[in-house]
Each structure stands twice: as C-alpha cells, then as structure tokens.
Amino acid sequence: MTYSKLDIEKVVDRLLEVALGDIYVLPVDIRSIFHKLGYTVRDYIPTNKKDIGKISGLISFDKKALLLNKYDSDQRKSFTAAHELGHVSLHAKKGFDVIYRKENLYDSVDVNTEREANYFAACVLMPKYLFIHYCKIFNGDFYKLAKKFNVSNEDSIERIEQLRTHLAYSF
Numbered sequence: 001m002t003y004s005k006l007d008i009e010k011v012v013d014r015l016l017e018v019a020l021g022d023i024y025v026l027p028v029d030i031r032s033i034f035h036k037l038g039y040t041v042r043d044y045i046p047t048n049k050k051d052i053g054k055i056s057g058l059i060s061f062d063k064k065a066l067l068l069n070k071y072d073s074d075q076r077k078s079f080t081a082a083h084e085l086g087h088v089s090l091h092a093k094k095g096f097d098v099i100y101r102k103e104n105l106y107d108s109v110d111v112n113t114e115r116e117a118n119y120f121a122a123c124v125l126m127p128k129y130l131f132i133h134y135c136k137i138f139n140g141d142f143y144k145l146a147k148k149f150n151v152s153n154e155d156s157i158e159r160i161e162q163l164r165t166h167l168a169y170s171f
C-alpha cells in the first residue's frame with residue numbers, strides 16, 4: 001500500500017495525540033514515543049570501520065528495538081529515529097523484519113517507502129500547527145526554526161515549502 005501525504009499526516013496526528021497528549025515540548029522527543037510503543041532505543045556502534053558514518057541506524061520490528069549510530073550528531077539521530085518511526089507506523093506489516101538506514105536517502109526498501117518515511121519524519125519532528133506558529137513568530141527564519149525543532153536547515157526549509165499554502169503571507 002502506498003500512502004498519500006494526507007494519509008501520513010493523519011497517522012502522525014493520531015500518534016502524537018496518543019503519545020504526547022496535549023503537552024508538546026519542543027523539540028519532539030522521538031525516543032520517548034518509541035518507549036511508549038514498547039521499543040528499546042540503544043546506541044549502535046559500528047564494528048566495521050567502513051560502516052561508521054554510513055549506517056545511521058537500524059530497526060527490528062520483531063525485537064522491538066531501535067539502534068542509532070553512536071557517532072551521529074544528536075540532530076541526525078533524531079531524524080533517523082523519526083524516519084524509522086515512520087516505518088513502524090506505516091510499514092511494519094509489510095513483511096520486513098530489520099530495516100537499515102544508510103547515509104544515503106534510500107536503504108534496502110523501495111523508493112516510495114523511503115519517501116513516505118521521510119515525509120512522516122518531517123511531519124512528526126515539525127508538527128504542522130506548531131511549525132506554522134513558530135514560522136510566524138520567527139518571520140520565516142529557517143535557521144531559527146531548525147534550532148527550535150532540532151532539525152537540519154535543509155529540513156526546515158523543506159517544511160516551509162510543504163506548508164507554504166498554510167502560511168498567510170510569504171517572506
């Protein structure tokens with residue numbers, strides 16, 4: 001099954017409501033969502049030198065475990081976790097057991113699945129109404145938005161583009 005953007009937004013809204021309730025603390029704590037879903041989150045220490053900086057993390061649906069590359073930045077770990085949370089929420093029944101997330105955009109699963117997980121990650125790390133709220137406060141400053149939501153500048157710029165139609169004015 002493939003998901004539309006709207007489908008993904010609905011899944012994210014439901015998840016955030018269940019996991020975080022009415023209280024949103026920024027940046028969104030993806031690890032605590034994983035804990036609420038019964039997952040353990042651990043450091044992954046690449047044993048093979050060439051894997052360092054290449055494999056960002058892996059997730060096992062059967063073992064309910066998320067592993068994040070110990071050497072990645074906090075911000076990158078957060079994105080990896082959010083991306084993998086997308087796989088948990090959207091693709092866990094697709095017959096995968098373990099999914100590896102590599103340095104490049106696409107891991108072993110198909111391109112659509114990766115795009116869906118990336119869109120999910122953007123929606124969960126930068127919840128729509130909060131992002132719009134801060135976008136107005138910061139007058140569209142992507143750098144301040146990136147800091148507030150603990151994402152990369154690129155991710156914050158992309159989210160502004162995604163939500164541009166919801167913003168009452170342009171900057």
Ligand SMILES: [Zn+2]
Nearest residue numbers: 101107114117
């Ligand atoms: Zn993936």
